[in-house]
Amino acid sequence: MFEFIRTHQRLMQLILLVLIVPSFGLIGISGYTTYVSGNHDLVKVDGSAVTMQDFDQARRNQLQQLQQANPSGFDPSSLDNPAARKALLDTLVDRRVLVETASQNHFSVSDAVLRQAIASIPQLQVNGQFSAERYNEVLKSIGATSKEFEQGRRAEMAIDRVLGPVAMTASVPKPVATSLEQALTDERVLSVHAYAATDYAKDVKVSDQDIKDWYEHNKQKLKLPEQVSAQYLLLNEAAAMQGLPAVSTDDLKKYYEQNKKRFVTPARVRLSHILVEVPVGATEAQRHTALGQAEKISKEVHADTSRFAEIARKQSQDAGTASKGGDLGWITKGSWPAKLEQAVFALKKGEVSGVVDGPGGYHIFLAEDVQPQQTETFEQARAKVESEVRRQLGADRFADMATKLTSLVYDNASSLQPAADALGMKIRTADGIARDRLLPAVEVGPAAASASPDASLLDDARVRRALFSSQVLTDKQNSGVIEISSDTMVVVRIAKLTPAQVPELGKVSELIRHRLVAERAQAAAEQAGQAALASYGKQAPAQAPTGFGATLTVSRIDAQGLDKQVLDAALAVPGKDLPQFKGVKTPQGYSVLYIQKAVPGKPNPSLQASLPVELAQAWGQAEEHAVLEALKAQAKIKLMPQAQKVLAGEADDQNG
Structure with a gap:
């Protein structure tokens, strides 16, 4: 059983995500038929309730799923806020309403339908057929019995019958789809004169007094979060390789002899070919005709091998190589089927093969060049041998x-020094590590973690989480060994804790200067663009004035690289009002548009095929939501006092 899991890890992950998450992801196997009511009801729904136990279990499952999906990048603190807790509780309430509706209306699924649904799950099939053995292996891996799993699937399918028909029957009227297609394909012909803020930055002057005044009025914008300076030991390949003793020549030679095959360069041949295709499923007559054509070409090539490329360009049916004279490049021995290799590796340089029956049809090969197998001597391979030995x-x-x-x-929980001394490692330091991110070097200084070569490691959610754990932050102890990957481990401790604060003016003066320069350059670009726009007047000329770029034809599905703000402004102008000028503020500065004309959209077969489907799906989801809201309005939903504590994060996890 465990061998199956080890050898099918990716399959098991997929099964867990595809099968288990939808079915058991929030409320568990038993949650379909009953919710465990207790003394800590959070939300009353008709005659049942979403309990604290339900919420705790759902939250644990949610954390586990996200951690499995993002082993290095997920930070549990991202779910530790009122919005995330409310979203989870709302999901449980929605689920409870659907369960109650299915129960009250006696929605059910027959045994035959259930069996068919389970048998159709691809992850439970082998070679396209349901496999009882695979089914049992999957059930064992998730710790469920067949009865539990089948009850869960039956209940899931019953619940789907509450909203499923709503989405399945949703459709968008054809005139709506046609109008939307028209809006997506309508075009505007325009040119742009961009006034980039960066062009004005060199002329912006910012005085020390300007910086001081901005600092005094905007201190809270500069407030830095609680941060730590960390000490850490990094164990990786480089650390392990450092200080390795020299390897003797005798040991290197011994390794070379034991692994001599590793230092052999296989024979290879540079080939060109001419192909006469044989269609898949060809009759004997078709194959005979193709063979006759190939033999005719072969005679022509053998009569004058210098014409091989010319003949390939004219007669080869391999579209990918014909234009290159049939050039296939270098083929290494061992990379082709044995039958083909026997033919091509028997050729000498400049020789042409006979007709060879191979993939796709009949081939005629020319050996442009031939390189025999070569074995490196010990001296030739010494550098590679030594590198491999040292890596081992x-x-x-x-x-x-x-x-x-x-x-x-x-x-030695209170210091990293004993470990560093014993292992010959160097203690590294880094500043500016906050709970949720690495602070920019401009805010922290040259020792900022964000400017370190180890920035990606220090920004790993597991590292930041360890630094702000009670063991490290409060007890001032070393963290445990954090395994970032199979060949990278790190241990951290806190050298200094800096509470949230507004930095001194001297530390942020350059940051403020850059900000003021950017703001004033942006304003200058806008002013220049608006002045130019005013100078053009209300009457647009037949052609764009000097300074505008190339004429572009844009639409909502082909923006031609324009910013969204520019595209939206251009398409918002009615066609009857063109030509005209339009000014648009952009993140990069300011743009003046010369919108020449509107062009009705052309039929787009791809859009016509996909748009109705996408609209129906979107409309179905909207109708599902509306029906669910109506069901919730009919249900007697009551938020209990304990729920407010849960949403505020004040309630204890009573289930551990």
Whole structure:
């Protein structure tokens, strides 16, 4: 059983996501038929309730799913806020309403329909057929019995019958789809004169007094969150390789002899070919005709091999190589089927093969060049041999260091120095690590973690989470060994805790200067663009004035690289009002548009095929939501006092 899981890890992950998350992701296997009511009801729904136990279980499952999906980038604190807690509780309430509706209306699924639904799940099939053995393996891997799983699927399908027909019958009237297609394909012919803020930055002057005044009036905008300066030990391949002893020549030679096949360059041949195709499922007559054509070409080529490329360009039916004279490039021995290799590797340089029956049809090969198998001598391969030996030694040393590091940081919890001394490692430091991010170097200084070569490691959610754990933050101890990947581990501790604060003026003066320059350059670009726009007057000429770029034809599905603000402004102008000028503020500055004319959209077969489907799906989702809201309005939903504590994060996790 465990061997199956080990050898099918990606399959198991897919099964868990596809099968288990929709069915059991929030309320668990037993949640379909009953919710466990207790003394801590959060929301009353008709005669039942969403309880604290339900919420805690759903929250644990939610965390587990997100951690599995994002092993290095997920930060649990992102769910530790009122909005996330409310979204989860709302989901449970929605689910409870659907369960009650299905129960009250006696929605059910027959055994035959259930069996068919389970048998049609691709992850439970082998070669397209339902496999009882695979089914049992999956059930064991998730710790469920067949009865529990089938009850869950039956209930899931019954619940789907509440809103499923709503989405399935949703459709958008054809005139609506046609109007939307027209809006998406309508075009505007225009040119743009962009006034970029960066062009005005060099002329912006910012005085020390300007910086001081801005600082005094905007201190709260500069407030930095609570942050730590961290000490850390990084164990990776480079650390393991450092200080390895030199490898003797005898040991290198021994490794070379044991792995001599590794230093052999296989024979290879540079080929060109001419192909006469044989269609899939061809009759004997068709194959005979193709063979006759190939033999005719072969005679022509053998009569004058210098014409091979010319003949390939004219007669080869391999569209990918014919234009290049049939050039296939270098083919390494061992990469082609044996039958083909036997033919091509028997050729000498400049020789042409006979007709060879191969993939796609009949081939005629020309050996442009031939390189025989070559074995590097020890001296030729010495650098590679030494590198491989050292890497193996490094891997062994890494494993040894990892074991020792785990013990050393635990036995000396108040300092990283003993571990660093024992393992010959250097303690590194980094500043400006907040709970949710690395602070920019301009706010922190040159030792900022964000400017460190280890920035991506220090920004890993697991590292930040460890730094702000009670063990490290409050107890001032080393973290445990954090495994970032199979060959990268880190241990952290806090060197300094800096509470949230507004930095001194001297530390942020350059930051403020850059901000003021950007703001004033933006204003200057807008002013220049607006002045130019005013100078053009109300009557637009037949052609764009000097300074405008190339004429573009744009639509909502083909923006031609224009910013959204520019595109929206251009398409908002009615066609009857053109030509005209239009000014638009953009993130980069200001743009003046010369909108010449409107062009009705052309039929788009791809859009015509996909748009009705997408609109029906969107409309179905909207109708599902409306029906669910109506069901919730009819249900007697009552928010209990305990729910407010849960949403505020004040309630204890009573289920551990």
